[in-house]
Amino acid sequence: MRTIATWPLDAPPPPDVPAEFRTPCTRVGRDLRHLPADARLPDGAHWELSEEPWSGFLLGLGGTLGLRYTLEVDPYLPPGPLTALVAEQVQDHVTGYEFLQWPTCPGHVHLLVPAPDPDDGERAWWHCRRSxxxxxxxGDLGAGPPATA
Ligand SMILES: [Zn+2]
Structure with a gap:
């Protein structure tokens, strides 16, 4: 396995990261700034992209305390579906291993659900599980007043 790059969660990927990963990692990393008020990720949490000869790209969260998951990613997905996939994997990791609720639906207590936009292959959205x-x-969590459901 060859590590292509590691970079901070909320920073843009370095130039050697393939372009397909820029939108997903930038957008999901930006949303990771909006953790619950008393929560934080372990020190040194970062993105890690590596390449396996047979299975392709592995994207992961790495950290000094061993925080880690890897996701076999298909970089040929359009940006919207790839963003939703990365968001879902990161959410699974953060809720399952770090015991953080991220992100929470405004006005409800459940988690938001990531999904690609059915009409626009460039975009993905956080959905209310109930409505x-x-x-x-x-990528726009906390950017403006939440829509009322
Ligand atoms: Zn909701």
Missing amino acids: GRPLVRI
């Missing part, structure tokens, strides 16, 4: 409605574009 099924898209509330915030992935």
Whole structure:
């Protein structure tokens, strides 16, 4: 396995990261700034992209305390579906291993659900689990007043 790059969660990927990963990692990393008020990720949490000869790209969260998951990613997905996939994997990791609720639906207590935009392959949204409605574009958490469901 060859590590291509590691970079901070909320920073843009370095130039050697393939372009396909720029939108997903930038947008999901930006949303990771909006953790619950008393929560934080372990020190040194970062993105890690590596390449496997047979299975392709592995994207992961790495950290000095061993925080880690890897996701076999298909970089040929359009940006919207790839962003939703990365958001879902990161959410699974953060809720399952760090025991953080991220991100929480405004006005409800459940988690938001990531999904690609059915009409626009460039975009993905956080949805309310109850109403099924898209509330915030992935990457824009905290950017404005939440839509009321
Ligand atoms: Zn909701």
